[in-house]
Amino acid sequence: MSSATDAPADAATARDRAKAERRAALLTAAAQLFAERGFPRVSLDDLGAAAGVSGPAVYKHFASKQAVLAAILVGASEGLLAGGRAVVAGAASDRAALEGLVAFHVDFALGNADIIRVQDHDLDSLADDDRHTVRALQREYVELWVDVLARLRPADARPALRTRAHACFGLINSTPHSSRVGARAARSILESMALAALTA
CATH class of the missing domain: 1.10.357.10 (Tetracycline Repressor, domain 2)
Incomplete structure (x- = not known):
């Protein structure tokens, strides 16, 4: 039986998992876009759109393209x-x-x-x-x-x-x-x- 103190840890774990999944999705999308267009012709907005987030949201995971x-x-x-x-x-x-x-x-x-x-x-x-x-x-x-x-x-x-x-x-x-x-x-x-x- 879980206690009330388990809830914050479970929530943190879920957030960490979601963040890792979003990061992985961004990398997969980026590899595909870079392969198709070349690195110089892909923007952060392109990366975000391909992974289902806004361009600025990419900065939550990576400092730069x-x-x-x-x-x-x-x-x-x-x-x-x-x-x-x-x-x-x-x-x-x-x-x-x-x-x-x-x-x-x-x-x-x-x-x-x-x-x-x-x-x-x-x-x-x-x-x-x-x-x-x-x-x-x-x-x-x-x-x-x-x-x-x-x-x-x-x-x-x-x-x-x-x-x-x-x-x-x-x-x-x-x-x-x-x-x-x-x-x-x-x-x-x-x-x-x-x-x-x-x-x-």
């Missing part, structure tokens, strides 16, 4: 690195780790086409510190793959393995621009092609 862009791109890079680390940590073998990384990245690409487009077109619109953060996170993510490849291909130099990893990302990340076959077919094609490229 550039902060929205940073939340999208830094957040995506943080998510990739954390997810990649979890895949490797939970894998029973190096081969399983590589297969898991490929499947993880394919899932990301198929589920976040707008973010990949924004990354391609608008990375340079980030503030310098945010851009450096994204690049540093991306380098760590690449090296995670290279570490796994190095255990599977000990005779290969790390620069060569890094080239393989980047080529694999290029293959997988091209899907938002070219895939028309449906997610299930695209996933199968991409995973088999990526593994073949990495292990050839």
